[in-house]
Amino acid sequence: MNFKYISKWMFAALILVATACNDKEETAIAVTPTQGTADFSRYISLGNSLTAGYADGGLFLAGQLNSFPSIIAQQMKLAGGGEFTQPLFSTTQANGSGYLKYGGLTTAGTPNLIPVTTNLGVRGQVAIPGFGNVTLYTKYVGELNNYGVPGIKLQQITFAPYGNLNGFYERLLPGNAGTNTKTYLDFATEKPFTFFTNWLGNNDALGYATSGGVGDVLTPKADFTALYTALIAKLTATGAKGAVATIPDVSAIPFLNTVTVVALLAGVKKVNPAVTAIYIETSTGARVATSEDLVNLTFSTSLLGSSTGPGAPFPYGLHPNNPIESKYILDKAEVANAQDFVNSYNATIKSVAEAKGLAVFDAYTFLNTLKGSGIQYDGTTLNSAYISGKVFSLDGVHLTPMGYAVVANEFIKVINAKYGSTLPTVSLGNYTFLRFN
Numbered sequence: 001m002n003f004k005y006i007s008k009w010m011f012a013a014l015i016l017v018a019t020a021c022n023d024k025e026e027t028a029i030a031v032t033p034t035q036g037t038a039d040f041s042r043y044i045s046l047g048n049s050l051t052a053g054y055a056d057g058g059l060f061l062a063g064q065l066n067s068f069p070s071i072i073a074q075q076m077k078l079a080g081g082g083e084f085t086q087p088l089f090s091t092t093q094a095n096g097s098g099y100l101k102y103g104g105l106t107t108a109g110t111p112n113l114i115p116v117t118t119n120l121g122v123r124g125q126v127a128i129p130g131f132g133n134v135t136l137y138t139k140y141v142g143e144l145n146n147y148g149v150p151g152i153k154l155q156q157i158t159f160a161p162y163g164n165l166n167g168f169y170e171r172l173l174p175g176n177a178g179t180n181t182k183t184y185l186d187f188a189t190e191k192p193f194t195f196f197t198n199w200l201g202n203n204d205a206l207g208y209a210t211s212g213g214v215g216d217v218l219t220p221k222a223d224f225t226a227l228y229t230a231l232i233a234k235l236t237a238t239g240a241k242g243a244v245a246t247i248p249d250v251s252a253i254p255f256l257n258t259v260t261v262v263a264l265l266a267g268v269k270k271v272n273p274a275v276t277a278i279y280i281e282t283s284t285g286a287r288v289a290t291s292e293d294l295v296n297l298t299f300s301t302s303l304l305g306s307s308t309g310p311g312a313p314f315p316y317g318l319h320p321n322n323p324i325e326s327k328y329i330l331d332k333a334e335v336a337n338a339q340d341f342v343n344s345y346n347a348t349i350k351s352v353a354e355a356k357g358l359a360v361f362d363a364y365t366f367l368n369t370l371k372g373s374g375i376q377y378d379g380t381t382l383n384s385a386y387i388s389g390k391v392f393s394l395d396g397v398h399l400t401p402m403g404y405a406v407v408a409n410e411f412i413k414v415i416n417a418k419y420g421s422t423l424p425t426v427s428l429g430n431y432t433f434l435r436f437n
Helices: 063-064 068-077 160-164 184-188 205-208 221-235 259-269 332-356 363-368 401-419
Strands: 043-047 099-105 111-116 122-128 132-137 146-148 197-201 243-246 279-282 285-288 359-361 373-378 381-382
Touching: 043 068, 043 363, 111 381, 146 184, 160 184, 184 221, 205 332, 221 332, 243 332, 243 401, 285 381, 332 359, 332 381, 359 401, 363 401, 381 401
Parallel strands: 043 146, 043 197, 197 243, 243 359
Antiparallel strands: 099 111, 122 132, 279 285, 373 381
């Protein structure tokens, strides 16, 4: 990643926090923990990467141990809850899919991100006809409560071949890629359970946003409603209670709000004061970029002014004949489109949950409180700034251990309010927000 033009002040506030610790009671208990009208004896969690504990651009053991469902389950055990088993990578393959670690600041004051490529849990790669290559991970065998699968969309939970197309799901199934036919919904619900959390739906909008509106498509609203209704109907069919979360504002994450048009232009003008604008490609043609257009975190600022791109030899991004490609920009119209779909998805989530009497964590509203100066939470200042905000990890999309602890607390609050339980929240002081190894 190239962060050449990111302001240095964004990283000046970085501090070290104690290494995450999730094998002890996390907070002083003011009241006796009880389950109220809920039954926590077998709790399961459904969702995508946010449920699995994905962070810093990968899924690895330390991240899994700090997943928000795992944190919730620890608190449920205080009220008689059962064991909560996750598909952990082994200690010898603890780095899982690989991830990014923080290597301090460069002399320019920008973060040095180092890919971790050793001790992986990768067993190979397979070519799936009509789809392409799929990375395969070490198979997990055993009991399972956390069904978080990085990359899965709500749109794919009833798609029978999906176990052949997603290596993170394939590792949970007994069959090898190319032979799997069990849908995610059937797999997650095949064993009896008494309580669930569900945070599916994020990826139905996220890929569209992070690819600049060109690398993925938004799930049609009607499809989302039909699938979410079917999902909750199955989860509650045997009387299980649970909690669901809404979808965050995908246009508000650090991945799309750290490198800005203003910063790009200022950086270029230091080299060439004559430059007056940054040009971007949109569905209606090239135009001057504004602050309402969002730049991808991984955009390489070294490209600006170079003789690359479809319109070379015109200077890249500095001339309407060679604008920054759409894949790097979520433009104003695409931002509005993503927000419209997310608002529709969330209306469905709230409506279906209300009809079934479920607790709802409004992640959209809560995470938007982190914009700007953010909030005070458990004595800690939290905001959505990249790295220094403490909530989002190095990939600018997924959460830090501290961020996942916050999510666990917010789930616990709505569970307590809906079911009369008295699960204690956890202390953020027991969770870090920055990894150095």
